[in-house]
Amino acid sequence: MQNREVDVAIIGAGTAGLSAWQAARQHGDKIVLIEGGEGGTTCARVGCMPSKLLLAAAEAAQRTRDATGFGIRTGSVEVDGGAVMAWLHQERDRFVGQVLDSMERIPAEQRLAGTARFESPQVLRVGDDLRVKARAIVIATGSRNHWPDLLSNAGDRLVVNDDVFRWQTLPESAAVFGPGIIGLELGQALHRLGVRLRIFGKSGSLGPFQDAKLRDYADRTFNESFYVDPQAKVEEIRREGNQVAITFQERHSGRRLTERFDYLLAATGRRPNLEALALEQAELELDEHGVPHFDRFTLQCHAADGGPSPVFIAGDANHELPLLHEASLQGRIAGDNAGRYPERRAGRRTTPLSIVFTDPQIATVGLSRQAHEERLGGCRHVATGEASFEGQGRAVVMRQERGRLHLYAEHGTGLLLGAELFGPQVEHMAHLLAWAVEERACVSRLLEMPFYHPVLEEALRSALRDLSAKLEHGPAITARCLEYGPGIERG
Known part of the structure; x- marks a missing residue:
């Protein structure tokens, strides 16, 4: 077993982790950035950027259709799904490459590959043969998709946004579960690219709306072009041949229907990547979901005994505001405080x-x-x-x-x-x-x-x-x- 001692150890090399590294290095160079998965950040690889590429292609198709309203005759719009996805992959790889290039500029001695887990509040095991002792530790492990058990009945027809961006062409049909930000963006984009689509919700929410009047207005507007039911009555989901069959009550007519789709896209939320960290060894106060309690202005976790903790948490891992600019800001605050630990300073949080x-x-x-x-x-x-x-x-x-x-x-x-x-x-x-x-x-x-x-x-x-x-x-x-x-x- 090899042993290494550093001032700051950062778990996760995504947006929050890279931002934490930038801030922590202002206090010294005894830092390690630990990554156990693919590099390139969630945003560049399967999040913000590829979704905007798909949206851009969909908007181009829609603008061409809408041109007839200005008296411009463009003929029928033909979407080449294979060409759309090839372009998306090409541009997505550019974004990922830029992130990987920036990571290569991090000194090799400050980068570690492997899965990290706590042995104590200030000791990490990385892989099987390395133990890292740190004065302070930043958790920046990001998040992953999760879905209710009912959706698992779709078997291998169940996909998440990560899978969409690996498609080589576009399917003929898709059912989207979850009319939140991801579900609405991808759902509308697929619809405009010619995919037969229905979007199903459960709680009645739509996107990030809190204002009921605006939510209802948006609901009516979206339903003028594609089907959205924020409070769907879904009776059954089953794998059938090469498709998934969904039995539900149609929102507008009230009829009981069974329709078949090539894929069921789960956009029902994300869960912090914390299970592999053995947080019980970090001696932290956890909520009912196993997420550490933390101070949102310092990003310092609460120790189980009420004393100061050397552990900080930033980005999607703390499940507060899963947005890239928030992950970057939180990473800077957490990295700065980890670098100066046991001193700490309250960071300035910006307007949501x-x-x-x-x-x-x-x-x-x-x-x-x-x-x-x-x-x-x-x-x-x-x-x-x-x-x-x-x-x-x-x-x-x-x-x-x-x-x-x-x-x-x-x-x-x-x-x-x-x-x-x-x-x-x-x-x-x-x-x-x-x-x-x-x-x-x-x-x-x-x-x-x-x-x-x-x-x-x-x-x-x-x-x-x-x-x-x-x-x-x-x-x-x-x-x-x-x-x-x-x-x-x-x-």
Whole structure:
């Protein structure tokens, strides 16, 4: 058995792990980055980037079909599934290659290949013949797909998003279970590429929506082009020949149907990769799912005895916010604190921001209205401003006049709190709103900003005007201005 002693050991070389390594190395070079699987990050290999490649191909096909609405005759659209997937693989491999190239720049002595598990809070066994003792350890092992037992009845017809990006061509049909971010993005893309499709949910949720009015609007909009049932009544799933047979109650007619699909795509959520770590040896306080309790500002795990723990956790492994930019931020905080352990510093967490690249797009900024009501003490403290893209000038010109905006602000101060958006290209407005929330901007100050004509952002101005009209200003604004300084309402 070989023994090695380091200052920081990082388990996992994905986005969070690489970010942790970058931060920890500012405190010294006695660091090891341990990876037990494929390199290349989930985002580059089977996540953000290949999904956006599939979406880009689907959007190109849809734009060609939609051109007839402008009086442009393009003929029928023919999708070559093999060519689409070949292009996707080629571009995906470029993204993965860039990540692997960056990993190669990490000194060889700081990279270890093998599966790590805890022997004690500061000792890891890597593989069968190496023991690593570290002053601090960062868990950045990412996550994996999981699904309810019922879906396993599909046998080898059950696939996850990882499998989709290994396809050599497109199937004729697919059933998607889970109308969350992944399910909606991949489902709509497959539909636009000519795959016969149905999307089934269970809880009634749709994407990241918390606002019931927006969720219902989006539900109706998506169902105009492909089938989505967020609260499906599925009676049976079985493997049948080379397909999977699904018996369900059809949402619109109420009829009991059995349909057969080439694949069942499970997009029902992800679970942290923690089982192989032997966390019981790390002496951590775990929740009912076996995930360590941690401080979201330091990313330090809670020790089982209530004392300080030398273990930190970042990215999808902690199951807080499974988004790449959050994994990168958390990795920096965890790596910095691991590098300076036992000293620690609270990292600055940014405004929550989530974008779904469907058409129309979905975006959420900040906390939900319900979360703000709970934080502020009730609905009387929060106002909602609304606007529609229906009839909005630029949206009409683009023939994309579907969608709504909901903005939230605090009575008394006019402070912008967050937003939920559903509409064309709202990814850009979501960034502007996230920056505004981050800067503690007030609604009246945002209305002083320039708005060009004709642009989609004019719908944002309409929502801000509606919000301003509903806000009840009061003496509290003076105290809030003094607290946050410039950048909010002046008066």
